[in-house]
Amino acid sequence: MGVMKRVSLVFKAKANKALDKMEDPRETLDYSYQRQLELLTKVRRGVADVATSRKRVELQMNQLQQQSNKLEDQARKALGMGREDLARGALERKASAQGQLNDLQAQYAQLQGEEEKLTVASQRLQAKVDAFRTRKETIKATYTAAEAQTRINEAFTGISEEMGDVGMAIQRAEDKTAQMQARAGAIDELMASGALDDAVGGRRDDIQSELDMISASSDVENELSRLKGEIATSAPKQLEGGANGNSQEAQGAQAPQGQAQPASIPAADRPAEPQDGER
């Protein structure tokens, strides 16, 4: 029979099944209109979801690009210090980051495509929903229930085909987005693991620390005097805060012991320690 015909028959079968459920044809109009509005909301939400995923990928791309630039800087510095081994290590990580970046660029393009498709689909559905509403009012105003049947069926079949198509488009977009989110999650984990890492984010990687060790030794004296200056101005407050924190921790650590001891000793046999028992 051919694929085209079979697909259109599936669409028609679904529309007919929905029509058969309705007793009063006018009920069909209102019910279908409600579903159309719901679907419109759903498509718009779908567009927003895809946009969110696209932005997440964009963010990751920026992070990877920064890391890649940073690794290249490190490689250049390492070479300047005559440390080809360090430079090689940095460039290897850069290649890995670049590979992820290429993958993300492809995903980004795909998400952008889905977003555009869903946006156009929502506009098309909106136009059809508006047309349906007009047709619905005309049918209600002009025809008796019996006469209206054929016209209602026509309008219903036309709109339900569009609804089926849009519904499918949302489903496909959701599936694709879910796949990409899983991959985006994997990249987040990869970045968090430090495999592509540099000195950013509180983690000092080995390449950076070696570079730092080499270049920092000359700066140490300057840094020392600067830190001494800082400590001289802020030390008293910090010490007070530290003392309070310690005494609270100590109390907290003692409390469970104070409670556990009395519980293991029968009340009658307990030596006179009323303070502990009441705490």
Place this chain on the structure above:
Amino acid sequence: MIVRISGEGQFSIDDAATAELNRLDSELEAAVDRNDEAAFTEALHGLLEQVRARGSALPADTLEPSDLILPPEDASMDEVREMLTEEGLIPG
């Protein structure tokens, strides 16, 4: 004759183009039957190109049902198989 490209919209096509569309559609179906993804993609794209080239796009606010419906451009063979079952991809 009205043909819908899923995810893209409806086209009005002169009946004279039917024979060519049916020929490409048979190729598409044969590709699905023998599980040939490459032939499937080629036939699908050929079919969509014909519809776009020989048809004129219907305005978005028409409520006419289509005579034929084509899978979306980026559909995989598995997805098309699912579209052919009532429990499949097409929502009820």
